[in-house]
Structure formats: C-alpha cells, structure tokens
Amino acid sequence: MTKKIDLIYKLDGTIDGIDLFELSPILLSVGQLIKRSNDIVNPLGKDIGINVKPFEKGSFIIDLVLFAHNNAQELISLVNNNDVRQLKELLEWLGIISGGLTGGTVGLLKLLKWLKGSPNNIENLQNGDIRLTNSDNNTITVNKNVYALYSNNEIKKLVSNSFERPFQQTCIEKIDCYIKDEINDTKVEISKDDISDIGKSIDTETGDETKIVESEDILTIVKAVFDKSRKWEFEWMGIKISAIISDDIFFKKLSSREIGIKQGDSIKAKMRIRKKLDVLTQAYMNDSYEILEVTQYIENFSHQNELKDK
Template identity: 25%
Template structure:
C-alpha cells in the first residue's frame, strides 16, 4: 500500500507524515478488528524510501510469525487491503457522511466493487474511522507543501484528494450524528380518539392514545382529502392510522422517551355513535 503526498517541494512537515500515518494506522486497526473479530494483530511497517520520494510504501503483516507466510494470512491481508481501499473510496464519495439508507448501501456496493462490501460499510460507518480519514486530509491541508494526498492499496486506482477540494472533505458533523444515533422511531397501528381538532391544513390536533393525551400536526393527504370532501369529524370520533412515534434516548432512565408523533397513513374514520333525535 502507498500513501502519496503531491507537491513541488521535496519536503513536507514531519508532523504531516507522523499524523497521517497515525490516522492511517487507526483505520487499519479498526478494519482488522471488524474483519477478524479481534482475533488477529496487524503491524504497520514502513518500507525503505528512495531519496526525495513523497511515496510512503506501507506493508501490513500479521504479528504472529508462525502465520506470516500461510495461505490464510495472505488471504487475510488481501481482504484487509480491500477494506481499507473501500473505506477511502466511500469517504471520497460520501464526503464523510455515514452510509444509512438502502439507496446509500446500493451506491456503496457499486463504489467498493469487492466481496468484502458488508464489512467495508461497517468499518466505514464507524465514526473513529471516518474521523481518521478527515484528520488526515485536515493535516495535509495545513501543510502548504502538500498539493494532493492519495492512498493506493493496489486493488484499484488510487483514491485521490486534491488541495482545491481538501476543505469539502474535512467532515466535522460527528456531534450531530451522535444526537441522531440517540434517536429512533417506530411505526405502529393506532386508533386515536379525537379530543380537539382544527380543520386548517397543517394545524395541530389533540388525541387520546393508550390513555395519554398527545398532539400532532395533521398533514396526511388522505385525511385532509376526506375533510375537503366534506366528511364530518367530531370530538369523540376516532381515526385508525399508521403512526410514527419519534423517540429519544434518556441516559438518566436508560430508556427511550416518546418525543413526537406523526400520522403516516390514514386508514379509517370511526364515528362515535350519535344520539338519535326523539322527534
């Protein structure tokens, strides 16, 4: 594997090299933990350089000497190379954002292009791994002698980052990610009893749900269409819906709390029995 610093000068700051290698080692270590389940130790070795070269030649070897030249060891290192390569490719495409949606995953598989794509996505999604790539680019950006930075794992074309694009690849949204990770949602089949309603589009209604009062902004198209068509909804009526409950983790109670509600699908209007007129 090779790390290349592009520039017109034959020098770079020592801290640039040291920091980038430390971040690179963190990526390799996290990839190895995920690939082996923590059963293998990998050493990062820097091979001898030619004078004035900006190409850093890196080798990975298994720490256990008895396995050094085994077919198992060779296959393991090859898989590790592919994962580290794929991690950098994903970072360049997603610019540090995690792979979350199914669409993201399908895109990621195309980018990675190897059989280790599931492990590679898991490795890439770890904040310390993406932070290590981001810090490497940030370090290169701080050195005026570096005009480009690339990683070549020998499995594909090198993954390159150019100085003019350095800033857009420095990702610092990990705090927001942490907040998102502390949130979850659940879609439930629910019957909501109406206790207060407002027919203005986007207005807030109040309901009874499982013995608790809840309120939400009603935006469901099917429900609003019923209202526009003249269907009468009144206090005490119920609606059968698919409802999304947004929850946030409370570290004090070590449990998720319901924070907000949203109707995602209107299914049925259940009218309360009306008192019949006597005359």
C-alpha cells in the same frame, strides 16, 4: 501465497521542506485509521499488523498483514485464505483505494465529500444498506460497513489527521493511495478541493455529544399502547425498541376502528432517532426513538390469508 498487501500513501508536491515532526503523526494516523476501522467492521476477525517504510520521494509503503488472535483463527486461515481480500475490502470501504471487491460501493471518503456536512435524512433499507440525503435533497446509498465507519467519531478524526492535516503544508498538492503494482486498478487521488468538502462533513459531525437523525422504516408491532403518553414496543432492524407515537391522525384511525391492531402487524413510519456519543467507543449510539408519522399500516400476511379462507 502472500497474506500481506503494500498500500502506497503518496504526498504529491514540492515536499523537500516538509517537517519530520509533522509527517510522523500523519503516518501514524493513517495506520490507526486502518487498524481501528478493521476493529469496527471485523470485530471478531484478525488484527492488522502495520509497518510503514519509505518508498520513493514523498511516498511510503504501508505494509498490512492480518494475524490471528488464537489457534482457532489460525486454523481457519489455513483452510480459507481470504486475508488479502479482507484487507482490500477494508481499504475500499474506507475509500482509500478503488476496486470491485465491494461491488463498487461508495467508500467513506467519497461519502464525506458528497455530504459536505450533516445528512438531512438517514434511511435504513430492507437489504441492510443505508440511504442518506444531503442538504441538496440528493440521495446516496452505502453499505452497512461504510455507514458504521461514518458513524464513528474517532474514525472521522483519524480521516482528518490522515488526509486533511497534510494539506496544512502549502507544499502538498494532492495525496495518492494505491496498492503497489496495481496502480491502474486501485489508485485514488485526494485533492485540496476534495479535502475541503470532506472537512465540512467532519467538522459538523465531531464534537457534539448528541445528534438527531430522521429515517423512514418498517417496524413490527410488539406491544400496542393506546395512551399517547406511553411508549409502544416495536421490532426494528432485528432489535426491540420503545417509542412514543406523535401522529394524531394515526390515533384517530385507531379510535374509529379504521385500523385494527393484530399480532404481527407492522407500520411504515417516519421516525426521529436521538443519538448520544459514547465516550468510551467515540461512537454515536441510539438513545431514544419517536414515531413522527405513520405513513402506512401493514397487516400481517397470515391475517390476510385467514380473511380469504373465510
């Protein structure tokens, strides 16, 4: 059974006069986009080997194959051969192909097109998915892998070089991507209008060293501090964070004993997150947190049972 897939990348239009020196960096960017995306969503997995060769006029076959880092990975692949599935899932998360392996999730290209700029709000859902709100106050939900790609500055630059740059050639009308011999099930078309919207999201996200996002999440209280100038400690998304609470109403409820803090209690709160660009990885990393408003206080279930027993 083959462990590789053939991705077709097709520049559609009157391409007779396209400059080879312009075409080469575009194809290189497509390969780098796939390879770096695999590094992000499968950091402990296999590397991707990429080979590009002409297919038809204006079309190129991008051979993709996974190869093991070590003997242990090679042994696992012999027992559980999921290489083709992993490659297709990666391409679906990027939005380069369509299909159903990822449950019909929104891919990166579609997300960038839909946003048309920076999101107004980002919310982490309990099932691990991410909900984003655009400038029209519409929402869209993506899985954590798509959001990881979206959050990486280098990936967005490679998207620009792979799909925005070709349209600088007036002869290019659209770009088609699909798996060879699976065109009906996997084909994705990118038009000039699509790339215009995608470009708006890329332009607003690249170049800034810091950015601010707001989300509404549930945080478990680890350490409560009744001095407003000091930070509380919370467990959020499996990690421990520190944040100042800026909600005066919440502190008044604490003072009046309307709310009594107990171990294991949680809050649902609107939170502001400051992200800072990591120069090495070109990814935005969470730098600081602020609780803007506590919208709900959630008692630990065990406390509620204790009250019932009494």
